Amino acid sequence: MDDKLKITVMLGGPGAEREVSLRSGAAVAAALRSCGHSVFELDPRPRAWRLPPGTDVVFLALHGAYGEDGAVQAELEDMGVPYTGCDAQASRIGFDKVLTKQRCLAAGVPTARFTVVTAAGSPWPRGWNPPVVLKPVRQGSSVGLQFVERVADWPGALAESLRHGAEVLVEERIQGRECTVGILDGVALPLVEVRPKSGIYDYRTKYTEGASEYLCPAPFDAATAQRIAQAGLAAFQAIGGRDYGRVDVMVKATGDPVVLEVNTLPGMTETSLLPMAAAAAGLGFAELCERMVALALRRRVGPLSLGRASASSAEAA
Numbered sequence: 001m002d003d004k005l006k007i008t009v010m011l012g013g014p015g016a017e018r019e020v021s022l023r024s025g026a027a028v029a030a031a032l033r034s035c036g037h038s039v040f041e042l043d044p045r046p047r048a049w050r051l052p053p054g055t056d057v058v059f060l061a062l063h064g065a066y067g068e069d070g071a072v073q074a075e076l077e078d079m080g081v082p083y084t085g086c087d088a089q090a091s092r093i094g095f096d097k098v099l100t101k102q103r104c105l106a107a108g109v110p111t112a113r114f115t116v117v118t119a120a121g122s123p124w125p126r127g128w129n130p131p132v133v134l135k136p137v138r139q140g141s142s143v144g145l146q147f148v149e150r151v152a153d154w155p156g157a158l159a160e161s162l163r164h165g166a167e168v169l170v171e172e173r174i175q176g177r178e179c180t181v182g183i184l185d186g187v188a189l190p191l192v193e194v195r196p197k198s199g200i201y202d203y204r205t206k207y208t209e210g211a212s213e214y215l216c217p218a219p220f221d222a223a224t225a226q227r228i229a230q231a232g233l234a235a236f237q238a239i240g241g242r243d244y245g246r247v248d249v250m251v252k253a254t255g256d257p258v259v260l261e262v263n264t265l266p267g268m269t270e271t272s273l274l275p276m277a278a279a280a281a282g283l284g285f286a287e288l289c290e291r292m293v294a295l296a297l298r299r300r301v302g303p304l305s306l307g308r309a310s311a312s313s314a315e316a317a
Contacts, residue, residue, distance in 0.1 A: 013063075190280040216277060
């Protein structure tokens with residue numbers, strides 16, 4: 001990208017994944033500065049924030065609530081400011097695990113059997129056998145994730161998952177290999193296989209150095225890798241995704257992929273899974289960040305109105 005831009009990186013925010021977002025945003029900001037761009041870091045906490053006048057584009061490095069749920073995207077759309085990643089509608093769907101599954105089912109994308117529970121005293125679901133996985137319907141980054149191996153563990157696990165949201169997804173636990181499909185501009189990047197040393201890829205394992213092994217490109221045969229990539233792309237398309245994202249997939253012993261969820265603003269540290277996949281495709285971290293900015297700028301229809309671009313979200317509301 002030859003033009004030097006004024007880029008605002010939004011990071012941190014009010015969600016449960018604030019610390020991860022701060023790391024993503026700092027890495028992105030450093031990468032974009034290394035390319036010669038003027039970069040301002042904006043933490044939208046509290047929600048009364050202003051974009052610096054002259055902002056050409058916003059790079060969203062937010063995760064979780066107010067980052068991936070479509071809220072900040074809708075505000076930026078109202079301001080007329082181009083931003084990276086999925087639009088407000090796709091973000092809202094992707095952040096909601098039930099809506100995502102419904103879109104996958106409608107599109108014929110394989111996903112795990114599920115039901116939804118909303119009360120801490122709910123009994124074990126009729127007709128189900130352990131093991132199951134519990135996930136808050138609207139959280140990311142494995143926040144509130146619980147694995148239930150025995151019916152006796154159900155009450156405590158459900159109570160813990162409900163601490164992170166009013167609705168909990170109960171999902172059949174798929175046995176197999178866990179991998180992720182990075183997507184950039186409509187193309188699936190090399191697959192990353194995740195091998196947690198504890199056998200469980202939860203929040204602690206995800207963010208503890210050395211707790212997991214990552215293989216990229218993942219060691220699948222060509223036909224299986226193609227099926228996995230196609231399932232990931234189909235899931236991303238089913239929610240209306242654009243530009244880039246990451247789809248988490250379990251792969252059964254038969255080689256059949258089962259989509260778990262779609263991440264519309266995946267982690268962006270230099271060791272995160274999407275940058276890892278991009279690196280395997282020959283795209284360095286700074287180049288990846290610039291590519292994401294370029295995709296957003298395709299939607300810019302003209303010079304930004306500085307008055308609107310610098311408006312406070314609170315004032316706009």
